[in-house]
Amino acid sequence: MYFGAALFIIMIGIYGVATSKNLIKAFVSLNIMETGVNILLIMTGFVKGGAIPIFSSPDRLIKAVDPLPQALVLTSIVIGFATTALGLVIVRLFFIKNGKYELDDSIYHKMIKGSLK
Amino acid sequence: MTRKLLLIIALLLIFVPLFRVFNKYEFPREATNKIAKYYTANTIRDHNIPNMVTGVVVGYRGFDTVGELIVLFLAVMGLQAVIKTNRDSVPRIIFTKASPILNGGTKIMYPFIFLFSIYIIIHGHLSPGGGFQGGAMLATGVLLNALCCGKQPAASVKYAEGASGFTVVLLGIISVLFLGYFMGNYMKFGHFGGLISGGILSVFYILIGMKVGTELSGLIGSYIGDK
Numbered sequence: 001m002y003f004g005a006a007l008f009i010i011m012i013g014i015y016g017v018a019t020s021k022n023l024i025k026a027f028v029s030l031n032i033m034e035t036g037v038n039i040l041l042i043m044t045g046f047v048k049g050g051a052i053p054i055f056s057s058p059d060r061l062i063k064a065v066d067p068l069p070q071a072l073v074l075t076s077i078v079i080g081f082a083t084t085a086l087g088l089v090i091v092r093l094f095f096i097k098n099g100k101y102e103l104d105d106s107i108y109h110k111m112i113k114g115s116l117k
Numbered sequence: 118m119t120r121k122l123l124l125i126i127a128l129l130l131i132f133v134p135l136f137r138v139f140n141k142y143e144f145p146r147e148a149t150n151k152i153a154k155y156y157t158a159n160t161i162r163d164h165n166i167p168n169m170v171t172g173v174v175v176g177y178r179g180f181d182t183v184g185e186l187i188v189l190f191l192a193v194m195g196l197q198a199v200i201k202t203n204r205d206s207v208p209r210i211i212f213t214k215a216s217p218i219l220n221g222g223t224k225i226m227y228p229f230i231f232l233f234s235i236y237i238i239i240h241g242h243l244s245p246g247g248g249f250q251g252g253a254m255l256a257t258g259v260l261l262n263a264l265c266c267g268k269q270p271a272a273s274v275k276y277a278e279g280a281s282g283f284t285v286v287l288l289g290i291i292s293v294l295f296l297g298y299f300m301g302n303y304m305k306f307g308h309f310g311g312l313i314s315g316g317i318l319s320v321f322y323i324l325i326g327m328k329v330g331t332e333l334s335g336l337i338g339s340y341i342g343d344k
Contacts, residue, residue, distance in 0.1 A: 003139035007132050018124055045153070048144045053169035054245070058161050058309045066153040067169040074174060075185050078249055078329075082192030085336060089196045093203060 002043055009036030021102045023091045027084060034080045038073050045069035164302050166242040166315040174247070175321050179300030183289065186282065186328060193332055197339050215265045223265040230258040238326035242315040248322045252329025259334040269341045270334040278331040281324045288317060288324075 013033025020026050045066030053067040095101055148154055160172040174182055214220075234254035241247030262268050288300075295303040300321065307314030 001140075003142070004136050007136050007139070011128050011132050014128060015124060019121055045148075045150075046144050047148050048146050050148075052245070053157070055161060055167040055169070058167075061157070063147060064157055064169065066148050066150055067156055067173050068150070068152055070170050071173040071178065074170070074249060075181065078185055079188055081253075082189050086192045086196050086199075089199045093199055096203065 003040070006036050006039040006043065009033070009039065012036075021104060023094065023101050023103065024088070027087050027091065030087075031080065031084060034076070038076060041069050041073050041076070161309070164315055164318055165305055165307070165309055166318065167310060168242055168244065168247075170245075171242045171247055171315075171318070171322060175300070175318050175325070176302055179289065179321070182325065183286065183300065186285070186325065189329065189332060190282070193336050196336065200339050219261075220265050223261045227258055227262060230254065230261070234258065234330070238323055238330075239312070239319075241322040241326070242319045243310065243312070248324075248326030249329055251326045252331075252333060255326075255330035256333030256337060260337050263337055263341055267341075269338045272338075274331045274334050274338070278328055278335060281327040281331070285321060285324045285328065288321065292317075 010033050013029050013031075013036060016029025016032065017026050020029060045068065047063065047065045049063065050065040051062050053064040053070070055062060091101065098107065148157065156169055156173060156177065160166065160169045160176075164172045164176045166172055215223075234251045234257075236251075237246040237254060238248055238251030241251070259270050263270075290299070292301040292303050293299060295301070302316050302318050305316040307316065307319075313319070
């Protein structure tokens with residue numbers, strides 16, 4: 001069930017990336033896909049009946065979920081943020097050069113002729 | 118239309134079998150991973166902090182975290198390079214008066230957002246949260262202020278950013294002298310569960326929080342521009 005939710009979110013993201021011509025929409029879809037991947041990663045560390053990985057007292061060990069995927073997902077979120085910020089600035093540059101956010105036929109012809117700089 | 122339908126069919130053809138495979142997976146009753154067992158058993162002995170995730174992020178895998186800071190720094194640097202080299206052609210964002218909801222809401226919420234972000238940063242070793250989350254929250258406050266009143270962060274944030282990033286790496290390298298590896302916990306002070314505990318690890322996380330917060334504030338400033 002949980003896997004279904006994560007895979008469904010990834011699927012929505014792939015659909016958005018593949019069908020949207022607007023570059024900002026494509027980046028938002030990429031972010032949605034990333035959320036699904038993060039859910040999938042977090043789930044690999046789940047333990048049935050496990051508590052959050054924080055101790056309440058020093059001498060009582062708890063049955064906690066795996067803390068490693070959570071730490072790695074923290075990294076993944078930050079990297080995702082950084083790539084999104086950089087990508088959006090490049091989209092803005094694209095808008096300055098071409099006057100629009102869409103990748104359509106005119107951009108394609110420019111690319112073929114090599115005049116897109 | 119046909120292309121979209123074909124895309125949906127292809128995605129279903131990939132993901133339905135994947136789901137059927139994943140769905141057979143039974144979550145284990147206890148952590149089977151050796152590393153997870155090690156972290157659960159030794160976080161208190163090694164770092165004297167309750168939060169295992171902080172122990173992993175800053176303590177056991179501190180080198181990864183420094184790499185993460187470098188990736189963030191590179192992304193922000195590339196972004197500012199793109200903005201600054203196209204300074205003449207980038208149209209300026211002109212701020213009109215914000216709506217009363219945004220204006221009033223920001224004025225009420227602004228101090229609380231800052232207070233909560235500092236709380237999250239300095240309690241990184243005790244409760245969920247830490248430097249990255251608190252830093253992002255700090256930048257949210259700066260962003261709200263920029264959206265409502267057109268104020269941009271002071272130019273001196275970049276010095277705070279450089280100083281905190283430099284101090285993290287310097288303290289990490291000092292660890293090599295004491296323990297022989299990068300970013301070890303070489304000063305253990307404080308008692309378990311107190312605000313001042315975890316030794317140098319909490320200092321690392323506070324510095325990382327400062328670095329991330331000031332870096333993202335500088336990013337917002339460069340998006341807004343000079344005028």
